[in-house]
Amino acid sequence: MSNPELDVVEFLLTTAVYNGDRDLDEDDLPPAYRQVFWTDGRIERPLSATGQTAADATDVDRPWDAVGDLMFTQRDDFSGDIEFTDQELAEEWFLDRADEDRIRANPALAAAYGEEFDVSHEAAREVNRPARADRAWIDSLLEEYFDEEEEEEMLDLVDIRAPEEVEMTMDDLVLTPDQEGEIHKIVKAIEHRDYLAQIGLREIGKLLFVGPPGTGKTSVARALAHDLELPFVEVKLSMITSQYLGETAKNVDKSFEVARRLAPCIFFMDEFDFVAKTRSSDEHAAIKRAVNTLLKSIDDISLIDDDVLLIGATNHPDQLDAAAWRRFDEIVNFPKPDRSMRSDILQVVTRDMEIIDFDPDTLAEITEGLTGSDLRLVLREAVLSALTEERTTLTQQDLEDAVADFEERDNLKNLDMIDGDADALVAGGDISGAGNDESHDHSHDGEAHDHSHD
Numbered sequence: 001m002s003n004p005e006l007d008v009v010e011f012l013l014t015t016a017v018y019n020g021d022r023d024l025d026e027d028d029l030p031p032a033y034r035q036v037f038w039t040d041g042r043i044e045r046p047l048s049a050t051g052q053t054a055a056d057a058t059d060v061d062r063p064w065d066a067v068g069d070l071m072f073t074q075r076d077d078f079s080g081d082i083e084f085t086d087q088e089l090a091e092e093w094f095l096d097r098a099d100e101d102r103i104r105a106n107p108a109l110a111a112a113y114g115e116e117f118d119v120s121h122e123a124a125r126e127v128n129r130p131a132r133a134d135r136a137w138i139d140s141l142l143e144e145y146f147d148e149e150e151e152e153e154m155l156d157l158v159d160i161r162a163p164e165e166v167e168m169t170m171d172d173l174v175l176t177p178d179q180e181g182e183i184h185k186i187v188k189a190i191e192h193r194d195y196l197a198q199i200g201l202r203e204i205g206k207l208l209f210v211g212p213p214g215t216g217k218t219s220v221a222r223a224l225a226h227d228l229e230l231p232f233v234e235v236k237l238s239m240i241t242s243q244y245l246g247e248t249a250k251n252v253d254k255s256f257e258v259a260r261r262l263a264p265c266i267f268f269m270d271e272f273d274f275v276a277k278t279r280s281s282d283e284h285a286a287i288k289r290a291v292n293t294l295l296k297s298i299d300d301i302s303l304i305d306d307d308v309l310l311i312g313a314t315n316h317p318d319q320l321d322a323a324a325w326r327r328f329d330e331i332v333n334f335p336k337p338d339r340s341m342r343s344d345i346l347q348v349v350t351r352d353m354e355i356i357d358f359d360p361d362t363l364a365e366i367t368e369g370l371t372g373s374d375l376r377l378v379l380r381e382a383v384l385s386a387l388t389e390e391r392t393t394l395t396q397q398d399l400e401d402a403v404a405d406f407e408e409r410d411n412l413k414n415l416d417m418i419d420g421d422a423d424a425l426v427a428g429g430d431i432s433g434a435g436n437d438e439s440h441d442h443s444h445d446g447e448a449h450d451h452s453h454d
């Protein structure tokens with residue numbers, strides 16, 4: 001049902017309306033339009049509608065062919081600009097053909113013509129993804145901050161994702177009541193930042209997630225970014241050591257700068273125990289400097305003043321010293337899931353699967369001690385082994401078998417850790433892939449890292 005003529009006129013009209021109304025900002029442009037106008041983290045007026053921008057924004061291959069016959073359009077052959085000869089006529093033509101849905105998806109037009117369609121400007125803004133959620137915006141911002149060489153170094157250290165690129169959502173996660181409470185509090189704090197600033201309550205917005213590997217710490221942080229539509233900035237602390245040493249402190253500094261520019265955003269620091277480790281050991285001076293820069297940056301940044309929500313995560317709370325603890329104002333505990341939680345997790349992760357005689361409670365009973373991540377691995381094994389028999393429908397038995405396999409493999413893994421004699425294990429039989437598990441699951445690399453250190 002695409003209508004190239006109408007699509008292109010909508011684009012032209014939007015640029016005209018946007019250029020003419022200074023009260024409109026980036027959030028008033030539909031994401032597809034914005035993406036063609038970002039430069040250095042800004043969208044500058046006037047927006048120019050050319051054959052190229054119109055094509056990129058509307059997905060109409062030859063915009064001029066689509067609207068050239070209309071009596072109110074003209075093209076400047078030299079610049080490629082497409083313009084209205086008579087904006088009033090263009091408005092009339094467009095408003096005759098547009099419907100309510102089209103206006104609701106375009107806040108700039110809702111501001112100008114919403115009344116006729118019973119669509120308020122606010123309503124349109126609300127359904128339109130905010131500009132900070134655009135990958136194109138983030139890229140243009142990074143370009144401004146880092147030259148190409150620097151950017152490569154930086155990308156080792158920080159990973160920046162637009163909320164549109166985060167796949168995890170809160171609906172995919174099973175939380176403890178305590179976790180739910182903490183998350184709810186922080187969501188409210190974000191909503192009411194202005195009020196908190198006004199009453200001078202600033203010690204808020206630095207969370208530390210604590211718990212064994214695979215309990216959902218990284219996932220919850222990402223899901224928050226997704227659900228709150230905030231960019232997600234992740235610093236890989238262990239990469240501090242692998243950086244070109246002289247530059248590390250500078251890059252840490254810059255990553256906070258980037259977070260400030262991206263704000264409101266979530267700044268996530270995985271493997272936070274690394275900080276404590278570095279402080280106590282006799283590391284290279286440059287690394288110590290980087291870690292100190294990091295701690296100072298943490299002190300300086302604030303949810304209330306900078307709109308940055310800081311989340312640290314650690315699998316080894318015992319390694320944190322008082323100085324590290326003190327920097328967080330809420331500690332969120334991520335325990336291994338209890339029986340009812342395991343049952344819930346199993347139901348969530350099998351949501352889109354067909355399983356005959358599925359009995360999550362029984363599975364929960366035989367999976368004592370397994371984390372959410374373990375349960376996912378169990379599921380994956382069950383799915384893969386059913387596939388070897390060309391089956392895409394699983395049975396409860398498949399799952400129970402996979403649990404047994406998992407436990408067996410887990411035992412071998414523990415042996416490996418106690419004896420440190422991997423050769424003996426390989427000779428022992430079918431454990432192929434046991435050591436590779438983590439490398440398949442991107443969200444799992446925190447754990448892989450742990451094993452190499454233990």
Ligand SMILES: Nc1ncnc2c1ncn2[C@@H]1O[C@H](COP(=O)(O)OP(=O)(O)O)[C@@H](O)[C@H]1O
Nearest residue numbers: 172173174213214215216217218219372373443
């Ligand atoms: N409570 C949970 N509910 C649903 N899935 C979970 C839960 N805990 C862990 N998982 C799953 O396990 C995997 C690893 O979790 P992750 O967030 O990386 O754990 P952590 O960061 O604590 O090591 C993810 O795919 C995640 O979806």
Ligand SMILES: [Mg+2]
Nearest residue numbers: 217218270446
């Ligand atoms: Mg993690």
